[in-house]
Amino acid sequence: MRNPVTIGVAGAGSIGAYLGGRLAAAGHRVVLLGRQRLADAVADQGLRLTALDGFDQTVGADALEITTDPAALAGCDLVLVTTKSHDTEPMARSLAPHLNNGTTVVSFQNGVRNPAVLRERLPGMHVLAGMVPYNVIWTDAAHFHQGTSGSLVVETGEPLDHVARAVGEAFKQAELPMVLDEDIDAVQWGKLVVNLNNATNALSGLPLQEQLADRDYRRATAAAQREALALITAAGFAVKRSGKMLPTLMPKILVAPDWLFRRVAAGMVKVDPQARSSMWEDLTRGRKTEIDYLNGEIVRLAESIGRQAPVNAAVCRLIHAAEQAQASPQIGSQALLEQLGVRA
Numbered sequence: 001m002r003n004p005v006t007i008g009v010a011g012a013g014s015i016g017a018y019l020g021g022r023l024a025a026a027g028h029r030v031v032l033l034g035r036q037r038l039a040d041a042v043a044d045q046g047l048r049l050t051a052l053d054g055f056d057q058t059v060g061a062d063a064l065e066i067t068t069d070p071a072a073l074a075g076c077d078l079v080l081v082t083t084k085s086h087d088t089e090p091m092a093r094s095l096a097p098h099l100n101n102g103t104t105v106v107s108f109q110n111g112v113r114n115p116a117v118l119r120e121r122l123p124g125m126h127v128l129a130g131m132v133p134y135n136v137i138w139t140d141a142a143h144f145h146q147g148t149s150g151s152l153v154v155e156t157g158e159p160l161d162h163v164a165r166a167v168g169e170a171f172k173q174a175e176l177p178m179v180l181d182e183d184i185d186a187v188q189w190g191k192l193v194v195n196l197n198n199a200t201n202a203l204s205g206l207p208l209q210e211q212l213a214d215r216d217y218r219r220a221t222a223a224a225q226r227e228a229l230a231l232i233t234a235a236g237f238a239v240k241r242s243g244k245m246l247p248t249l250m251p252k253i254l255v256a257p258d259w260l261f262r263r264v265a266a267g268m269v270k271v272d273p274q275a276r277s278s279m280w281e282d283l284t285r286g287r288k289t290e291i292d293y294l295n296g297e298i299v300r301l302a303e304s305i306g307r308q309a310p311v312n313a314a315v316c317r318l319i320h321a322a323e324q325a326q327a328s329p330q331i332g333s334q335a336l337l338e339q340l341g342v343r344a
């Protein structure tokens with residue numbers, strides 16, 4: 001890969017505009033493929049990127065390209081796919097005619113299905129799975145804020161080890177911490193377990209900090225996670241920690257009394273008052289959520305081995321109802337436990 005690298009971002013929303021903006025600020029040539037409203041806002045105000053560690057930089061509209069045309073990603077060395085999971089396949093179809101063979105494509109998406117979809121639709125590209133551990137919220141028309149801590153993860157291993165290292169170099173220049181991992185499937189299953197809190201957060205309508213301060217909301221997430229972990233193991237998949245997040249211990253940590261939870265969680269992840277889940281963002285903006293790729297994945301996994309996942313199935317029903325209403329139901333924590341059939 002050349003240096004500086006030309007980087008395309010396919011789906012410039014919270015994650016894509018944040019990562020792309022940080023890479024542009026570090027001097028890489030960046031093309032953001034997104035919606036016209038983002039292009040207009042950035043043309044007007046520049047792209048403001050902030051983070052809980054105090055990072056605050058505005059990237060001028062002349063420092064990067066924002067387009068709605070997938071052909072503009074032709075010639076990119078590296079393409080980051082940052083759409084929601086239901087948009088991965090159409091995005092890949094629209095990119096396929098334009099990318100050169102051998103382009104590196106990294107999926108920075110939640111769920112466990114996206115890299116396989118990209119490999120199928122983009123034969124000849126070097127597709128790597130990635131994982132974003134932190135929350136980014138689209139706070140204003142052209143302002144993106146990283147509200148929790150952690151390091152990005154990208155798949156490595158032969159024959160693509162050199163490709164993964166080149167991706168690592170590009171991110172190093174932008175001072176975005178990244179680790180390479182040879183067991184990305186286990187990292188992705190682990191992140192899916194963490195993401196089972198997305199629905200609780202979206203249903204509560206609260207910022208993550210407030211939602212996690214309520215033990216009954218934590219019990220709801222823990223119940224979904226216990227069910228998921230048992231099924232993932234029964235289906236023969238591994239779950240791996242990434243950074244200090246311990247998916248296998250999360251249900252135990254979540255149900256701990258408030259004082260103990262606060263102490264343990266503070267050592268694992270920093271969460272600022274603005275942080276919310278991406279699913280909350282979807283519900284409040286009236287968009288389709290990724291529920292079918294998160295809790296819904298657990299329901300499908302259960303079916304595939306002749307079992308059931310009643311808690312995750314109930315969560316899916318609640319989120320689908322909220323999608324219809326195009327709003328968070330702001331359900332109280334005890335009411336949520338009741339609806340999930342979980343005893344407080």
Ligand SMILES: NC(=O)C1=CN([C@@H]2O[C@H](COP(=O)(O)OP(=O)(O)OC[C@H]3O[C@@H](n4cnc5c(N)ncnc54)[C@H](OP(=O)(O)O)[C@@H]3O)[C@@H](O)[C@H]2O)C=CC1
Pocket residue numbers: 010011012013014015016033034035068082083084085087090091094108109110111132133134135136137138277278287290
């Ligand atoms: N947000 C977060 O904090 C985190 C998100 N993730 C994961 O990262 C992935 C991306 O999430 P997030 O950034 O929140 O998603 P967003 O919805 O904020 O961003 C995706 C953007 O891509 C746009 N888009 C979709 N298709 C096209 C297209 N064909 N052409 C141009 N633009 C398109 C969408 O527009 P429109 O909405 O108009 O369709 C949207 O603006 C998800 O898998 C998510 O789970 C992981 C960790 C944290």
Ligand SMILES: CC(C)(CO)C(=O)C(=O)O
Pocket residue numbers: 110132133134135136148194195198276277278279
């Ligand atoms: C970082 C985290 C876990 C925040 O909830 C997330 O992945 C999301 O919002 O989708």
